[in-house]
Amino acid sequence: MSSSDQIPFSSNDDNFAYHNKLHFNSEAKNMESDPFNLMVAKKCGEAIINEIKSELDPDKTEVMDFACGTGLISQALCPYVKSIMGVDSAQAMVDEFNKKIWQQGIDESEMKAICLDLKESEGDQLDGRKFDFVVVGISILQCASAYHHISDIAAITRILASYLKPSGKLIVLDITKDPELVDKFKYFQDKHKHVEHTVAHKGGFYHNEIEEVFLNTRVLEDVKVEIAFTFNKFLEKDQKEYTFKYLIAKGRKKE
Numbered sequence: 654m655s656s657s658d659q660i661p662f663s664s665n666d667d668n669f670a671y672h673n674k675l676h677f678n679s680e681a682k683n684m685e686s687d688p689f690n691l692m693v694a695k696k697c698g699e700a701i702i703n704e705i706k707s708e709l710d711p712d713k714t715e716v717m718d719f720a721c722g723t724g725l726i727s728q729a730l731c732p733y734v735k736s737i738m739g740v741d742s743a744q745a746m747v748d749e750f751n752k753k754i755w756q757q758g759i760d761e762s763e764m765k766a767i768c769l770d771l772k773e774s775e776g777d778q779l780d781g782r783k784f785d786f787v788v789v790g791i792s793i794l795q796c797a798s799a800y801h802h803i804s805d806i807a808a809i810t811r812i813l814a815s816y817l818k819p820s821g822k823l824i825v826l827d828i829t830k831d832p833e834l835v836d837k838f839k840y841f842q843d844k845h846k847h848v849e850h851t852v853a854h855k856g857g858f859y860h861n862e863i864e865e866v867f868l869n870t871r872v873l874e875d876v877k878v879e880i881a882f883t884f885n886k887f888l889e890k891d892q893k894e895y896t897f898k899y900l901i902a903k904g905r906k907k908e
């Protein structure tokens with residue numbers, strides 16, 4: 654049975670959350686088998702590190718990797734920071750993340766993932782823990798980043814900002830929406846049926862959308878959204894190569 658067969662789909666938050674959990678719980682073991690995903694994850698890790706490298710301190714910096722998946726972004730950041738907490742709503746992803754940590758002999762106090770649905774109605778779900786950076790990375794094109802999967806990005810941005818220390822930074826990577834390429838995502842949707850039910854924002858975001866959401870939290874300042882990197886992908890259906898752009902959004906929590 655596919656994830657989309659389980660319950661009737663309607664595009665509200667709980668429904669996307671439900672289908673994402675089903676999909677990513679079943680995909681966790683395959684997440685790192687596609688070289689293309691690994692290449693995009695590597696570029697994301699590099700983009701985040703380039704952005705914040707001068708602010709990272711291996712003795713002090715505490716990071717939350719939201720929607721951490723199997724930990725590709727966390728692994729890239731690990732050498733530069735004191736600790737990373739991965740948060741993901743799919744238990745199987747969290748299990749893969751923690752298995753890798755265990756296999757590498759990394760102590761849980763340095764890196765660990767937990768399975769959690771962050772919700773505004775629940776208030777503080779991390780016992781007062783706050784972070785210098787909250788990063789939201791990406792690894793696969795057909796369903797892009799975690800932001801893509803979440804229908805209420807205003808709410809998740811407020812929630813993530815609430816876990817930042819004063820002056821801490823929220824960094825989000827996602828796909829830049831390009832009107833000329835929006836229909837190309839239909840290709841991914843046709844090829845990967847789950848996309849209809851797991852991706853709330855198909856085709857990505859316009860930069861001003863994300864900027865507005867960050868600013869509307871009223872706690873984030875110095876907000877900037879720019880192109881992080883691009884890559885070309887050949888789409889068999891069109892027998893043509895297209896350039897996809899990834900955005901990096903940053904905002905600093907007010908003192």
Ligand SMILES: C[S@@+](CC[C@H](N)C(=O)[O-])C[C@H]1O[C@@H](n2cnc3c(N)ncnc32)[C@H](O)[C@@H]1O
Pocket residue numbers: 670673674677694697719720721722723724725726740741742743746769770771789790791792793796797798799802803
């Ligand atoms: C495409 S994967 C990206 C994983 C990771 N950031 C990376 O770059 O390798 C998307 C991840 O988002 C998680 N996810 C989707 N919706 C979520 C939510 N509402 N809260 C937490 N995690 C979520 C999924 O379980 C999945 O692990």
